[in-house]
Amino acid sequence: MLKQSELFGEHVAEHHAIPQAYPGAERIDNGEFGNNRFDQIYRTPDGRYVVVEAKGSARASLGERTSYRGNRVQQGTREYFETILHQMSKRSKTKNDPVEAELASNLRAALKEGKVDYVLVKADATPDGRYAGYKKYQFDI
Template identity: 40%
Template structure:
């Protein structure tokens, strides 16, 4: 029956669901970020320094993580909560949609960083690209039921553009 009381209960239930769903997404994102930092980077790049990026809180127009070494090497990480999480994409100024892991995506993020004034970080990225001293990877947490079970990663090849 559609009464003022039932309408109020539905509204409250929707609000509770939305809040829980938002928190679930945030927790999954945090899991992916922590897996990348405290497992993948710690194991494979222990002497790299995390760079704090100035991108928006939404996570758009930026890499998830960027790590540099004093010798000029750079690691760029796209962190995903689990192995089933798909890569993101973005629309380029010319209208094409490109995927994370592609050269076009990578270079477009660098352009966004320039617009934000992240010049020192952009210079490190450009030097690393020129010297083939960059690792661009996706790190995905393994599916689990509340106990950490590891991660998978894949290195992207951005030496060539995406094929049509």
């Protein structure tokens, strides 16, 4: 059930929340799932980046992890964001992936320039599990 909820949240973010909130935004991540990565990354027509944490339930809580500095951080914080960038750079070296290295570098530069929207999308479902809507929250990083 957990994987289905995760997939539902991803679907709602990609097909409903982002197109409505950021018309014309293009998904630029590789679509892989797992730890040490953002759920989704988009580029808007005006050059901003939209980084999404997608949840499959309106009741889902934010995740936590150990940061690259060694302390606990929660999704939606600047240190969490920087920790994922660190992991992206590390993974790009391990996998010899210049595309991911460039994406991490571009996100780091955009963050410094204030050109990143870091958002949480929480899917809302009807009792039978069908799409009912979503809520989008903007993190202040």
